[in-house]
Amino acid sequence: MKETVTILDNSFEEKATCPACEQPLQAGDKVVRCPRCKALHHFACWIGRGSCSTLGCRQLADPSLMPDRPRRVDPQVKDNLLVPKIATVAALLLVIGGLLWSIFGPNPPSESRLIILTKAGDYAMQLVKLGEEFAAGLEELDKVDVVAVPTESPFAEAQNVFDQKMVLMIVGKEPPDIVVIPRSKMNIYVQNEALQPLDDLRAALLDTPVGSLLERGEIDGHLYGVPSGHPDNYLCLPTVAQNSEPARRFILYLAEKLPWAEEP
Structure with missing residues (x-):
């Protein structure tokens, strides 16, 4: 009734x-x-x-x-929905930061260095070792700094601390020259024009152990990420990088030295 x-x-x-x-x-x-x-x-x-x-x-x-x-949204689902938004904001800040530096210029560095942003772990330790070797062979480069962000805890993953760290580096006028990011994040950055294409490295990379894997780092026919040797992560150059040329040379160096057998 x-x-x-x-x-x-x-x-x-x-x-x-x-x-x-x-x-x-x-x-x-x-x-x-x-x-x-x-x-x-x-x-x-x-x-x-x-x-x-x-x-x-x-x-x-x-x-x-x-x-x-109102439909109740599970907190975990809510966090997963929030991650792409945070990543998009970080990508936009990369672009905005680049525009500001093109107008005002960055702070004059006290030393010549490359800054690499990656997740903490054994892979970051490998980058530290290879960075020391690379810098020792270049007179124009003093050091390679590896900024390792801990992201393994559920809290860190939910809060997307990697993107937050990158934003802080941009605001502090010490942006990363190379970022090691997953493919999903790379797609968002490319959509916001926050990554530099690496097409000029393609020919040289074809002669390295990573040559057969380059298609994995392509988006719309352009190479934006070089497989890093760490599963589903890529070496990328943000548009706000202050040392693009040494960064490109370091990527070529890593392509020869990193343990590509770990790449699935």
């Missing part, structure tokens, strides 16, 4: 009270008559309670009368 919804007109003379709020029903009120016990309720009381308020009556409100309730 489905209840009926009506508006009491001026002819309503029945002295009745709503069993839910115990207030009198008056002409002009929007009401619902329970199809089981025939008791009149204020419409708001009926849908607010979700059933008849008469003692002993088990009539439930028709679902079609109930207001839409």
Whole structure:
């Protein structure tokens, strides 16, 4: 049985009270008559309670009368939805940072160095070792700094601390020259023109152990990421990099030295 919804007109003379709020029903009120016990309720009381308020009556409100309730989003799902948004903001900041430096210029560096941003772990330690070897062979480069971001904990992953760290580096005028990021993040950065293409390295990379893997780092026919030797992560050059040329040379160096057998 489905209840009926009506508006009491001026002819309503029945002295009745709503069993839910115990207030009198008056002409002009929007009401619902329970199809089981025939008791009149204020419409708001009926849908607010979700059933008849008469003692002993088990009539439930028709679902079609109930207001839409906001859908509860699982916190984990909410975090997963938020990650691409944060990544997009970080990509936009990369572009904005590049525009600001093109106008005002970066702070003059006290030493010549490359800055690599990657996740913490054994891979970061490999980059530290190879960075020391690379810098030792170049007179124009003092050092390679590897900034390792811990991202293994659920909290770090949910808060996307990697992108937050990159934003802080940009604001502090020490942007990374190379970022090691997964393919999904690389797609977002390319869409926002936040990565430099690496097409000029393609010929040289073909002669390295990574040559057969270059297609994995292509987007729309252009090479934006070089497989890093770490599963599903790529070596990329952000548009705000201050040392693009040494960074390109370091990527070629890594292509020869990193353990590509780890790449799936």
